[in-house]
Amino acid sequence: MEITQIVLASRPKGNPTLEIFRFEKAELPALQEGQVLLEPLYISVDPYMRGRMNDAKSYTPPFQVDAPLEGGVIAKVVESKSEALQSGDVVLGALPWATQTVAEARKLQKIDTNLAPASYYLGILGMPGLTAYFGLLDIGQPKEGETVVVSGAAGAVGMVVGQIAKLKGCRVVGLAGSDEKADLLKKEFGYDEVINYKTTQNLRADLKAACPNGVDVYFDNVGGEITDAVISLINFHARLIICGQIAHYNDQQPQLGPRFLPLILTRSALIKGFIVSNYHARFPEAMQQLATWVKEGKLHYQETILEGFEKLPEAFLGLFTGQNQGKMLVKV
Amino acid sequence: MEITQIVLASRPKGNPTLEIFRFEKAELPALQEGQVLLEPLYISVDPYMRGRMNDAKSYTPPFQVDAPLEGGVIAKVVESKSEALQSGDVVLGALPWATQTVAEARKLQKIDTNLAPASYYLGILGMPGLTAYFGLLDIGQPKEGETVVVSGAAGAVGMVVGQIAKLKGCRVVGLAGSDEKADLLKKEFGYDEVINYKTTQNLRADLKAACPNGVDVYFDNVGGEITDAVISLINFHARLIICGQIAHYNDQQPQLGPRFLPLILTRSALIKGFIVSNYHARFPEAMQQLATWVKEGKLHYQETILEGFEKLPEAFLGLFTGQNQGKMLVKV
Numbered sequence: 001m002e003i004t005q006i007v008l009a010s011r012p013k014g015n016p017t018l019e020i021f022r023f024e025k026a027e028l029p030a031l032q033e034g035q036v037l038l039e040p041l042y043i044s045v046d047p048y049m050r051g052r053m054n055d056a057k058s059y060t061p062p063f064q065v066d067a068p069l070e071g072g073v074i075a076k077v078v079e080s081k082s083e084a085l086q087s088g089d090v091v092l093g094a095l096p097w098a099t100q101t102v103a104e105a106r107k108l109q110k111i112d113t114n115l116a117p118a119s120y121y122l123g124i125l126g127m128p129g130l131t132a133y134f135g136l137l138d139i140g141q142p143k144e145g146e147t148v149v150v151s152g153a154a155g156a157v158g159m160v161v162g163q164i165a166k167l168k169g170c171r172v173v174g175l176a177g178s179d180e181k182a183d184l185l186k187k188e189f190g191y192d193e194v195i196n197y198k199t200t201q202n203l204r205a206d207l208k209a210a211c212p213n214g215v216d217v218y219f220d221n222v223g224g225e226i227t228d229a230v231i232s233l234i235n236f237h238a239r240l241i242i243c244g245q246i247a248h249y250n251d252q253q254p255q256l257g258p259r260f261l262p263l264i265l266t267r268s269a270l271i272k273g274f275i276v277s278n279y280h281a282r283f284p285e286a287m288q289q290l291a292t293w294v295k296e297g298k299l300h301y302q303e304t305i306l307e308g309f310e311k312l313p314e315a316f317l318g319l320f321t322g323q324n325q326g327k328m329l330v331k332v
Numbered sequence: 333m334e335i336t337q338i339v340l341a342s343r344p345k346g347n348p349t350l351e352i353f354r355f356e357k358a359e360l361p362a363l364q365e366g367q368v369l370l371e372p373l374y375i376s377v378d379p380y381m382r383g384r385m386n387d388a389k390s391y392t393p394p395f396q397v398d399a400p401l402e403g404g405v406i407a408k409v410v411e412s413k414s415e416a417l418q419s420g421d422v423v424l425g426a427l428p429w430a431t432q433t434v435a436e437a438r439k440l441q442k443i444d445t446n447l448a449p450a451s452y453y454l455g456i457l458g459m460p461g462l463t464a465y466f467g468l469l470d471i472g473q474p475k476e477g478e479t480v481v482v483s484g485a486a487g488a489v490g491m492v493v494g495q496i497a498k499l500k501g502c503r504v505v506g507l508a509g510s511d512e513k514a515d516l517l518k519k520e521f522g523y524d525e526v527i528n529y530k531t532t533q534n535l536r537a538d539l540k541a542a543c544p545n546g547v548d549v550y551f552d553n554v555g556g557e558i559t560d561a562v563i564s565l566i567n568f569h570a571r572l573i574i575c576g577q578i579a580h581y582n583d584q585q586p587q588l589g590p591r592f593l594p595l596i597l598t599r600s601a602l603i604k605g606f607i608v609s610n611y612h613a614r615f616p617e618a619m620q621q622l623a624t625w626v627k628e629g630k631l632h633y634q635e636t637i638l639e640g641f642e643k644l645p646e647a648f649l650g651l652f653t654g655q656n657q658g659k660m661l662v663k664v
Binding site: 051057058059220223224227236242243244245248249251254255256257258259260261262263264265266267268269270271272273274275278 | 383390391552555556559568574575576577580581583586587588589590591592593594596597598599600601602603604605606607610
């Protein structure tokens with residue numbers, strides 16, 4: 001059976017461009033025992049995928065040049081040679097960017113589309129939601145009345161972080177890249193203050209005004225000068241959660257920034273990098289809590305969905321220019 | 333009664349010099365109920381005191397210009413108007429740099445000079461020893477077979493850190509500023525490798541060779557380029573203990589250095605600043621363990637002792653040029 005897939009044509013140097021993607025035809029192998037034939041419904045694009053495009057040691061192995069890209073996909077089973085799944089089931093898996101694919105049933109997770117729309121399992125009930133949950137609650141340990149700052153606040157993770165911090169009784173300040181995002185975060189997601197880092201005349205001054213009691217918890221999705229400014233305001237025993245550094249994913253060499261370890265010392269502060277898979281054993285607990293909050297209307301959710309398999313490269317590139325409000329997805 | 337004291341003549345700009353100290357005569361007030369008259373035996377000089385010379389928010393209030401400097405002092409009680417202490421007792425306290433002083437008995441800790449020499453209570457059984465103990469064990473949590481790197485390894489804290497790490501079965505690599513210190517650390521203190529950061533031609537290459545399995549725990553007393561080099565070698569789940577940043581205490585403005593948060597992210601690493609007083613409630617446990625190790629010969633100790641009250645400024649300045657092997661003290 002002929003399919004279309006998207007392969008990594010070449011490793012990006014600095015900012016990725018459309019040229020790093022190549023659409024190509026391929027033949028699917030025949031279905032073997034224990035396998036299912038899948039058609040994607042939603043394909044996720046996520047910032048961490050940029051790291052896998054480099055030929056560098058990281059927490060996930062690099063993508064191979066001329067091999068299909070892969071990531072989180074919600075797919076429908078169209079044919080099954082496994083007892084575990086049947087035609088019509090909807091599953092979540094780490095799957096190639098392809099119009100159809102053959103996968104081992106045991107590597108897929110069947111999802112309940114009665115509990116929430118299928119696409120939610122790539123966002124608030126999936127990797128980004130779990131990332132927000134564990135990063136904020138396990139590392140950040142926000143306490144009532146504390147100030148929590150979130151960079152990349154309008155992204156798939158940041159949007160959830162701010163809402164959970166509000167549920168915990170914190171003052172929540174976000175950084176986002178447009179006034180439209182800032183309005184959305186304040187009106188729909190309960191942020192107390194949002195700074196548009198692209199238009200501010202003085203980021204430090206605006207942050208200081210937004211955080212009159214300093215910063216207790218910082219959830220960092222971005223890095224760079226935003227993070228420099230936040231660190232300058234940290235309180236004693238502050239917790240800094242390093243979840244993403246999208247400002248640096250396209251760096252071709254290490255960048256210079258202000259040295260802040262003297263401040264980390266005098267403030268007895270904590271910095272912790274993490275990836276959500278560190279918490280794999282606790283995913284069920286978090287999924288249940290997130291689903292409950294969504295059902296109770298305590299967590300809102302927003303997606304930016306592009307339609308059509310051919311939009312995948314554009315959707316991915318849009319992550320780095322802030323085209324998304326909330327989770328960026330492609331509906332196939 | 334007339335005494336001599338050393339006051340802060342002016343706040344240092346950048347590197348402190350002899351000009352910031354002024355010796356002056358003063359009159360001691362009459363002894364009140366609950367107070368004791370003290371004569372110092374040993375006066376401690378410590379890197380953290382540099383921070384108190386700035387007029388800046390930190391974990392200890394700044395020294396005042398024209399007021400006596402103060403720090404850790406072992407003193408003998410020469411007259412007592414307190415039931416808690418009697419003439420001849422030896423005490424530890426936070427006391428002024430003065431040839432005699434009057435202090436509240438309740439703010440002093442009587443020490444047992446049968447257990448260890450009096451000066452040890454300013455070092456291995458005092459603030460530096462406790463700092464090494466809690467920083468390494470509580471934050472670093474070294475496991476057998478892991479690689480522990482210590483900067484400022486020949487200092488009062490570093491010397492103890494390396495030995496405790498060896499007791500825990502780790503490979504221990506130190507950074508020190510002379511071949512003499514490097515020899516001492518290897519021969520007397522059990523370090524596996526020590527790099528002379530002043531003479532190395534390629535710090536990163538030497539560190540990499542000394543840490544073939546990467547760095548699991550980094551105990552940082554120094555900061556700057558040494559820390560940059562160590563961070564480039566950290567393993568997944570590395571723990572970085574920020575105890576001192578002596579390379580930066582004389583900075584007049586924030587310095588630039590390589591941005592390392594992307595690496596902290598991909599390695600799921602921890603950075604934790606701390607000050608020993610965070611662990612105040614657990615001091616007795618640590619004192620007992622350290623004293624036991626010293627008594628059993630498992631922890632060795634070394635001091636650099638200058639003789640004479642008038643040597644205090646020189647001793648303090650010597651901390652920043654690495655004049656000390658182990659704990660720097662003045663014997664009065």
